[in-house]
Amino acid sequence: MSEITDVPVKLPAAVEGFVMHWGNLGGQWGVNRSVAQIHALLYLSDKPLHAEVIAETLGIARSNVSNSLKELTGWNLIRRVPISGDRRDHFVAETDLWEMVTRIAAGRKEREIDPAIAALRVCAAQAEDDPAVGAVARRRLKAMLDFTQTMEGWYAQMLHVPHATLAKLIRLGSRIVRYLPVKPEA
Template identity: 65%
Template sequence: MTEITDNERRLPRAVEQFVLRWGDMGGQWGVNRSVAQIHALLYLSERPLTAEEIAETLGIARSNVSNSIRELIGWKLVRRTPVLGDRRDHYEAEADLWQMLIRIAQGRKEREIDPMVEAIGQVLADAEGDPTISRVARTRLNEMHAFVTTIDNWYAQMLTVPPSTLMSLIKLGSKVVNLLGMGRGKPPKPG
């Protein structure tokens, strides 16, 4: 078992800044700052880290690290990794950016889109025989249901597209829309 020295615990400025900024962004995405900072630290780490090393490096409570790691494992963004000669748990982050994106999207879909699709479907079923529902409300509920199920289906389709193809499409940007003749046209000129 190798112990890390005080010099090794100090983060290079760029790494420290990334960890801090990723933590701030995490808060804007609805993720606890500590969870995001631990993810950033593990993502940039050359080797798997123990919870104790994470706590010391980031200056956060060991219990907070444990809870945060549990959440990151639940998102499948961090995994437990064995290290020869050390019985402690070590953790490493998923380094493949596409896998990270897919796992985050899947987690958000399960937490946000799936319940919405189910809830709106149930509301529509309940409204089916109700003569007191206005035509406007019924139309808007149907539109909302069609929209969320389309998003759900699109997500499932995108999972089957190879990452290199997705990256090519992303790089094309609005050129794809213009090629298909579906663009909104040029913005109006200021008067």
Template identity: 45%
Template structure:
């Protein structure tokens, strides 16, 4: 597969951003390539296009499939496996958010809750420290509850909520300034 200079720039940058988000560079590049592609691609073509080892492509595709961002498809008359990325950016965003919550936020909340329960019986823990731990737990639970409410919204409604966000912040800031 031949990449235009713009596609190549996009794929390379997505790989770089992936590393900043804690995602393997090749995984992110493959996702970008499959997202931009207008037809399913074989693992061999991915390896050749990106100049990476076939084994790396295989492992990366398994990771993307485990997230639900890429699916395996078969084409009539071709025995090779082809791969296609999810194309709806709102669905991609939803899946990534849900997976990150499941893999990162949920375990953190579990440990924070355990720490707060244990804090009641930890005589060596200062009350100021316990208070800080409670603030972090409250913050994380607030974010999680907000996410749980938003994730059920249809994309059209979520777009409106996001667009309104800056207006609400400006209105709230203005109202706070007037109250002072």
């Protein structure tokens, strides 16, 4: 994106398209559209932006921008940066895609997976002690808990794999699968 100053800019079509599309995707992922649009704008910006420019550029209310910036800061997807001679807060986005995805995954795990595992543990334990709960329900609760804990364990392992190694593993894709013994499901 070209230089961004204190004046709102007319975004190039590709940038505007990405910002709008990212906003729509955010809505599908359970993220407020404005939050996602601001993230997209900051991600593509080559200069730190302050809230007024963001609000004017995207046509979003200043209060909405402020709340969205707080949310993005809480997710550790953006950070404040000082600009010499300007007392306003300016923001930049994390631009390393691996780091960004890792932070999003960590936030979602904390907000969604951890509470789900805690609830499943309680429900599975209660089901084991309650004769009114049928064997099928007990088995399915245990299977869901086991699956969720397995995925949590895999996630924890992947956090320690260097990004370059993860990228290689992902690119290998189906070439790895052909070396694994695959049994047809019943």
